[in-house]
Amino acid sequence: MxxxxxxxxxxxxxxxxxxxxxxxxxxxxxxxxxxxxxSQPAATVETIPLVRTAVVGAAGGLKNYTYAGEVRGRYESQLAFQVTGKIIKRNVQLGSVVNAGDVLLQIDPKDLQQTVNSSSAQVHSAESQLKLAESNLQRYRQLFAQSAISRAQLDQYENAYEVAQAAVQQSSAQYGQSSNQLDYSLLYADKSGVISSISAEAGQVVSAGQTILTIVQSGEREVEISVPENRIEELRKAAQLTISFWALPDVKITGKVREIAPMAAPTTRTYQVRIGLLNPPPEIKLGMTAAVTVSSAGDQNTNLISIPLSAIYQTNDTPGVWVVTDNTAHLRPVQIGGLGNNLVQVSGLRPGEIMVTAGVHKLREGQKVRVSEGDRQ
Known part of the structure; x- marks a missing residue:
């Protein structure tokens, strides 16, 4: 229907x-x-990735840390005038070699000379008063011996003589002080060395105690570096210190730690360390850029091997390293040791094995990989 x-x-x-x-x-x-x-799934073609690898080195080596520094003098003197005045003469330039006793700068001595003249006049005046007091004392002693005056009157003239003596001593001291001030108008080199800095020019008014220039004394040379607080103990126990220079690529010398600052710098929070140079060649000049390589003994465990930090692949709480065998990546569990300079010490690897150092998070167990010939070497 x-x-x-x-x-x-x-x-x-x-x-x-x-x-x-x-x-x-x-x-x-x-x-x-x-x-x-x-809607049917397309057939996938697996691509074999090219990975960056490195050969595992030998175990039990030294850990190296490198710090940049600057060549400095063992002794540096910052000189300043002891009086205030206007600089009228400068006898040195930056880098000048000076000897002990050389006159470096001079300030205007006119006011200081007037002070010396005034003090000298006060000395003459006090000496004249002393002579007068001495003459009066002799006359009144004769009058007292003749009972012409009372004992109280003689005591007054004896007291006046003592006051005159004190006035002479005071004026002489003031004269000596003013003479010293006049001598302070000349700035002398206290030690032989090289002028490393000058912070004043002729015509400038400077105050007493203001740093004018710095002399690096002749003799020992050092390298100053800045070290973070977590490396101080390693530096103290360093097995070897090697210093190289950017301007002298063929020069490498050994050094020793001479001084470590007791407090960290407030801005950088690093400690200033002075490295003494052992038998430095004459080519090393002040202010040169230096690199201090600190070689510290590695861990007592000779199975520890230093590898790049980028080779570590962390799964949960277990660190591992991808080891390439027959162009196949296998994850090898390792134990972590010390860290430093983008290197990490591990145990669980054998020298000569090939490990992946880049792209470790893109691999999977048993994956085929390609290794360049340059990485195999």
Whole structure:
């Protein structure tokens, strides 16, 4: 009965509408077939990655740390005037070699000379008063011996003589002080050396105690470096200190720690360390850039090997290293030792093995890899 009704319905619709219905049905069937064809997973082609590797070195080596520094003098004197005045003469330049006793700078001595003249006049005046007091004392002693004056009057003249004596001593001391001040108008070199810095020029007014220049005394040379607090003990126990110089690539000398600052610098929070140079050649000049390599004995465990920090692959709480065998990556668990200079000491590797040093987080166990010929060497 339903088939007859559907047949009657199709008779009632026009041929044009029927063609639309058939076209829509055909499109639906084609879409379903296309979706089924493309929903199937495509065959994947595995690419073998090229990895950066390194050969595991020998165990039980030394840990090296390098610090940049500057060549300095063992003794440096900062000189200053002991009086205030205007600089009228400068006899040295930056880098001048001076001897002990050389006059380096001079300030205007006119006011100081006037002070000396005034003190000298006071000395003469006090000496004249002393002579007068001495003459009066002699006369009144004679009068007292003749009972012409009382004892109280004689005591007054004896006291006046003592006051005059004290006045002479005071004026003489002031004269000596003013003479010293006049001599302080000249700045002398206290030791032989080289002028390393000058902070004043002729015509400048300077105050007493203001640092004018610095003399690096002739003799020992050192390298000053800055060391973080976690490396101080390693520096104290260093097995060897090797100093190289940027301007002298062929020169390498040994050194020893002479001084470690008791407090860290407030800005850098590092400790200033002075490294004494043993038998430095004359080519080493003040201010040269130096590199201090600190070689400290490694851990007593001879199984520890230093590898790049980038080779460590951490899974949960277990560190590991990807070892390449027959172009296949295998994760090897290791134990971590000391750290430093982007190196880490580990145990669990054998010298000569090939380890992956870059891209360790993109590998998986048993994955095929390619190793360049340069990394194999």
């Amino acid at each position: 339903q088939t007859v009704m559907l047949f009657d319905y199709l008779k009632t619709i026009s041929k044009k509408k029927l063609s639309y219905v058939l076209a829509a049905a055909a499109l639906c069937i084609a879409g379903i077939l296309f979706w089924k064809a493309h």
